[in-house]
Amino acid sequence: MSTEEIISNTKNYLMNTYGRYPIAMVKGKGSWAWDANGKKYLDFVTGIAVNNLGHCHPNITKAIRDQSKKLVQPCNLFHIEGQGEFAKMLVENSFADKVFFCNSGAEANEGAIKLARKWGADNGGKYKIVHARDSFHGRTMGALSATSKKYQAGFKPLLPGFKSVAYGKIEALEKALEDEKVCAVILEPIQGENGVVLPPDNYLKQVRRLCTKKKVLLILDEVQVGMGRCGKLFAYEHYGMKPDIMTLSKALGGGIPCGAFLATNKVAKHLSPGMHGTTLGGNPLAMSAGKAVLDTINKEGLLDGATDSGHYFLDSLKVLEKKYGKLIKEVRGKGLILGIEFKNKEIAKTVVDKCMDNGLLTILTIQTVMRILPPLNVKKKEIDYAIKTIDKALQEVADA
Ligand SMILES: Cc1ncc(COP(=O)(O)O)c(C=O)c1O
Numbered sequence: 001m002s003t004e005e006i007i008s009n010t011k012n013y014l015m016n017t018y019g020r021y022p023i024a025m026v027k028g029k030g031s032w033a034w035d036a037n038g039k040k041y042l043d044f045v046t047g048i049a050v051n052n053l054g055h056c057h058p059n060i061t062k063a064i065r066d067q068s069k070k071l072v073q074p075c076n077l078f079h080i081e082g083q084g085e086f087a088k089m090l091v092e093n094s095f096a097d098k099v100f101f102c103n104s105g106a107e108a109n110e111g112a113i114k115l116a117r118k119w120g121a122d123n124g125g126k127y128k129i130v131h132a133r134d135s136f137h138g139r140t141m142g143a144l145s146a147t148s149k150k151y152q153a154g155f156k157p158l159l160p161g162f163k164s165v166a167y168g169k170i171e172a173l174e175k176a177l178e179d180e181k182v183c184a185v186i187l188e189p190i191q192g193e194n195g196v197v198l199p200p201d202n203y204l205k206q207v208r209r210l211c212t213k214k215k216v217l218l219i220l221d222e223v224q225v226g227m228g229r230c231g232k233l234f235a236y237e238h239y240g241m242k243p244d245i246m247t248l249s250k251a252l253g254g255g256i257p258c259g260a261f262l263a264t265n266k267v268a269k270h271l272s273p274g275m276h277g278t279t280l281g282g283n284p285l286a287m288s289a290g291k292a293v294l295d296t297i298n299k300e301g302l303l304d305g306a307t308d309s310g311h312y313f314l315d316s317l318k319v320l321e322k323k324y325g326k327l328i329k330e331v332r333g334k335g336l337i338l339g340i341e342f343k344n345k346e347i348a349k350t351v352v353d354k355c356m357d358n359g360l361l362t363i364l365t366i367q368t369v370m371r372i373l374p375p376l377n378v379k380k381k382e383i384d385y386a387i388k389t390i391d392k393a394l395q396e397v398a399d400a
Contacts, residue, residue: 001024001036002036002037003022003023003024003035003036003037006024006036007022007024021356023035023039023356024036027055028043028051028054028055028056029054029055029056030054030055030056030057030375030377031043031044031054031055031374031375031378031379031382032055033055033361039359040359041356041359041360041361042359042360042361042382042385042386042389043055043361044360044361044362044372044373044374044386045361045362045363045373046373046374046375047250047255048224048250048363048373049192049224049225049229049250049251049337049373050250050251050254050255051251051254051255051375052227052228052229052251052254052293052297052302052375052376053254053293053296053297053302053375053376053377054375054377054378057254057292057296059292059295059296060254060255060289060292060293060296062292063254063288063289063291063292064256064285064288064289066288067082067284067285067287067288067289068285070284071284072283072284072285073280073283073284073285074284075279076277076278076279076281076282080282080283080284080287081284082282082284082287082288082291083101083282083287085287085291086099086101086287086290086291086294087099087101089291089294089295090248090260090262090294091262093233093294093298094233094234094246094262095236095242095243095246095262095264096246096262096263096264097263097264097265097268098262098263098264098265098268099260099261099262100115100260100261100262100271100276100281101258101259101260101278101281101282101286101287102249102258102259102260102261102278102281102282103257103258103259103278103280103281103286104138104249104257104259105137105138105143105221105223105224105247105248105249105250105259106137106138106139106140106143107138107140107249107259107278107281108223108247108248108249108259108260108261109137109138109140109142109143109146109186109219109221109223109247109261110138110140110142110143111247111261111276112186112219112221112245112247112261113129113142113143113146113184113186113219114142114275114276115245115261115263115267115268115270115271115276116129116183116184116186116217116219116245117129117183117184118270118271118275119183119184119217119267119270120183120184120217122270123183123215124180125181126180126181126182126183126216127161127181127183128161128162128163128179128181128182128183129145129146129161129162129163129182129183129184129185129186130162130163130164130165130173130176130177130182130184130185130186130216131146131147131162131163131164131165131185131186131187132164132165132166132167132187132188132191133148133149133164133165133166133167134148134167134191134194134197135147135148135164135167135186135187135188135191135194135221136148136151136188136191136192136193136194137186137188137221137223138223139151141155141158141159142159144158145158145159145162146162146186148193148194149164161181163176163179163182167187167191167194167197167199168197168199168200168203170203170206170207170210173185173207173210174210177210177211177214177216182214182216183216183217184216184217184218184219184244184245185207185211185216185217185218185219186219186220186221187204187207187218187219187220187221188220188221188222188223188224188225189204189220189221189222189225189235189236189238189239190224190225190230190235190334190337192224192225192337192365192371193224193365193366194365194366195339195341195365195366195368195369195371196332196333196337196338196339196365196369196371198332198333198334199239204236204239204241205239205240205241207241208241208242208243211244217244217245217267218243218244218245219243219244219245219246219247220234220235220236220243220245220246220247221246221247222234222235222236222246222247222248223247223248223249223250223259224250224337225334225337226246226248226250226251226252227248227250227251227252227293227294227297228251228297228302228303228306228335228376229251229306229335229336229337229373229376230306230310230334230335230336230337231303231304231306231307231310231334231335231336232303232335233297233303234246235334238334244263244264244266244267245261245262245263245267246261246262246263247259247260247261247262248260248261248262251293252290252293253286253289253290253293254289254290254292254293255289256285256286256289256290257280257286258286258287258289258290259281297376300377302376302377303376305376305377306335306336306376307335309336309374309376309378309380309383310333310334310335310336310338312380312383313333313336313338313372313374313383313386313387314331314332314333314338316383316384316387317331317333317338317340317387317390318331320340320387320390320391320394321340323391323394324394324398326343326398327342327343327347327351327394327397327398328340328341328342328343328394329341329342329343329368333372336372336373336374336375336376336378337371337372337373338371338372338373339365339369339370339371339372340369340370340372340390341368341369342368342369342370343368344368345367345368347397348364348367348368348369348370349364349367350393350397351370351390351393351394351397352364352370354392354393354396354397355370355389355390355393358389358392358393359389360385360386360389360390370390372386374386
């Protein structure tokens, strides 16, 4: 099908919910993707932090192919071999004791909110949830209630009992937790959609301490930054603290819809049969892909790889920051979630668009930030290619 035919079908038959580029991707391999016109791109969007092993990694392809021949979906009325196996792997690699599998990031956060509320109901009737003002937790009504106001417009009334505070300001959280009806705080350890915002030094440790002191659960949303993205399997490992509940999705299923919320036994025991569920969550196909993802991350040393590549990429971006001080406000990142904040939105859009024209895919976030999400197994020469492409775009903007 031609690009025009694909776009025409989108326009005619799909709800108009996405601002899409006039590009239709049809093929991917490793760090590279091809559109319907045969144009090749270095894909540092990675499906928005989904393809952490690159496109069509042979281990994931094999796992999906093999499982699809055996059993795709028996449903949760029965025990599912892959669920226990994948949950065991996640538990052995994290703070958690128990896992619930669902299908997406928003759904994982819905589940986490329900679990926190059930824990709160069993602990004196606490139900309020505190979240960061500019956070992103998803588009379903519960997750949306904990998300930045700009995504909420037009969809009120939302869920009651949510309060927002500034991210990174421990005093603001301290004040919010004076309310004895608060059962949980939900935070992204690093904010992705808000422009790759890193927590101030010690902030997450202070949040942990405060939550423990106030007998409030801490939910970390690692949907975007988990599964090796930051150079550790989970971002919280960078900050010397642990959550009570963690949510995952995106890279978890290697591109097959898969989400999860994980919790300690102390918290997880508040759910019992009938309280939460999903038809497709934890299906064998998603579990086989998920096991292949985690297994490959561990066996191929991708956490160290992401750490090294992340340092190399950030150092290279810092050279550009110096060279184009008039255009760039700041470069920042952790592992392989990287951001270039530009001085204004016109510069940001021009640079992202020029890079795309020249075959490098990145994401424009909060209008002023170029978010860069390479696969964890990105090659040094691919990073060099990206830097050269960004450099060229910046030079053209500087010369204009
Ligand atoms: C931190 C975070 N949480 C939740 C979500 C929602 O995930 P999904 O789009 O799978 O519902 C996203 C999506 O970008 C995210 O970045």
